[in-house]
Amino acid sequence: MNNTQFNQTTDLISPEKSKSLEKDLTELRERTMSKVGQVDANYIRRMVRIDRWSGIVGRISMVLGFIHPLFWVLGVALLALSKILNNMEVGHNVMHGQYDFMNDPHINSRTFDWDNAGDSDSWRHYHNYEHHTYTNIIGKDRDFGYGLLRLSNDLPWRLKNTFQFGVYMLLSILFEWGVAYHELAGDRVFSKKKNSRKKRLSAEDLKRAFFSKAGRQIFKDYVFFPLIAGPMFLPVLLGNLLANIIRNLWTSTIIFCGHFTEDVHTFTQEQCENETKGQWYHRQMLGSSNIEGKRWFHILTGHLSCQIEHHLFPDVPAHRYVDMSKEVQEIAKKHGIPYNTGGFAKQYATVLKRVIKYSFPQKPDNTNGMTAAN
Amino acid sequence: MNTSLKLDKKDINHKLKDKAIKNLNLSLVNNSSLKSYFEPLIQPFAPKWSTSLFRAKVTKVSRLTNNVISIRLKTSKQWTGFKPGQYIELTTEIEGAAVTRCFSISSSKDVWKSKRRIELTIREQDQGRVTPWLISGIKEKTYVQISKAQGEFTLGNAPANKLFIAAGTGITPIISMLSSKVVRSDIKNIDLIYFARSEHIFKDRLVSLANLRKKQNLPPINLHFIDTNEDGRISLNLLKNACSDFQDREAYLCGPGGMINETRDLLESQGVSQHQIHHEYFGPTQNHKMLETLSKANVEPREVAFHSKQSTTQVTSNSNATLLELAETAELNPSYGCRMGVCHQCKCTKKSGVVINSLTGRPSDTGEEEIQMCISIPAGNVQIEI
Missing domain, CATH: 1.20.5 (Single alpha-helices involved in coiled-coils or other helix-helix interfaces)
Incomplete structure (x- = not known):
């Protein structure tokens, strides 16, 4: 392990103490899962319908922009809404297997495809498995900083980090592409130096999936729909681009608020060897942060505003997180674990602060551990 | 070439x-598929519209005995019809989860032709998940999904004399055959031996069918109602008394596995050739042949490895549990449907190892192939990708 003196990682609770934390959270999970049924099936079907209707109406409205520009504006807004719902409340959650209990061939984690540049199958592997298992373990969770940003002292400072605020802005605008590319780049799919790790999907598979999905998405938004709009080619093309960018900014912002707020902790690989389930829970709670808001806000974030609950219970239907969060907060309090939550403005401000803070080298920090706590 | x-x-x-x-x-x-994209948008307005399966409206639910109900369904125009004796997969939603079961059609083909109406007769299975719910909860005027009619248990074209042997709800495909036009005129001799514990469902309907044929001067249907509590199970004596020329008949057996195997053995021992015998298993025990094979072949513990995108789970089996059951005990939440090898919802890839098909009793190849977990029993160590 290099640069231990800069280590910002946090100690996990002892295996003994972790038992009672595990018990509390497992009970909460079981209580919630016993309620899952018709309500959840109806809910996700409703979301699917809203996603599709707003997409269809949005695309048509955009073409009607020749009658009045407001139609175009409305169209862009609806298409962006559709893409946001499709990616977050529907896609992300369905692909986590939250709704597999429905036995519905079209709302199934094995088959679902989302309106996003990332190939679903590859994403499922990296996100569900790597990010959710190794959350915030430096060197294992590729989503920590996406290989582009230095967001803790676990990584040594380099000159390029000085410009990382600009990189962050660019990443947000191109978020879907950044994520799609980065997941593969991390596996050296595009480089000649191959990763020796054995994987379910070979580098060839991943590469083929990336290009075929990217091609399909580009064809849809920048060739097919603009072309059938005839004389409205350019407005539709720009509208689609704008809708994609709005979705990118929104998802990027919400996700950064979930993992890169000021008080989110990081961990080392050594720490997490032979981790107990209770310690895993502890790490998930320290590695995530919530955003408070109204119901519509939670829905638009795909309930990733309840990132802590999502990381504790990734396969519980997400619309139940808001209710669960009250009990999770009590459990956190009982076990003396910080529960990182706040309004959107507050949380996002600390994200920006963190991105800027680690753009620059830090003075060595003596408190090996709870630097970021409380 | x-x-x-x-x-x-x-x-x-x-x-x-x-x-x-x-x-x-x-x-x-x-x-x-474009259709399945539009399906959730269209269905609220056109409940009959469906992409994969056919939608049917429940028009009437009636109780035949305290644990047998019959459901009348109005089929959509798209539904392709059935041959008497066939079954359908019925899919319905229980607490948000789609569940599929197979049921034989018990109504006449002629009724369907004129009124687009079919009837299913369902007995509550102890410990079943779907049938008790269907019986207690299915509501008139709601929609269910049905598949195309399936199954080989149908009447052939030859006007050979028939011998039907049914036990319990095994009468359902047979009453469909008997009440449809196909058997009305050209078959000379028809006998039905019908076993049941005290209560014979459709007894009245069978009697009136027989009377109707008499009135129309058609060759009769001879009905033999056997109460198993009093008269016991099938025997050579019983068979000879009911139908002396049984060796020359085309036999149709429908009932639980034990009854079918017993009857088949009896018929074959009396020189009835295999291709004269048609059968359809009913009820929960369908694994007789396989159990024999397996108990001879293997009783030792076997290792099953389930590989998924996220992880690998090892399960040791020392019973006749299917791969689906093993995966479920390991809490892997595999997707499944009918659990009897029909609907292919639980398909997965077997990377290596031998499984026994519980329907046919046949062992699989050793290499990689697509299998259905619900009818595959590991015969040795097996690697599965789910």
């Missing part, structure tokens, strides 16, 4: 076209 080459080319063109359409759909709506 030439024609087969041509066919191959056509086949390839067809496949390419399908693939292109699928890719276009994936591109435009992120769904491999």
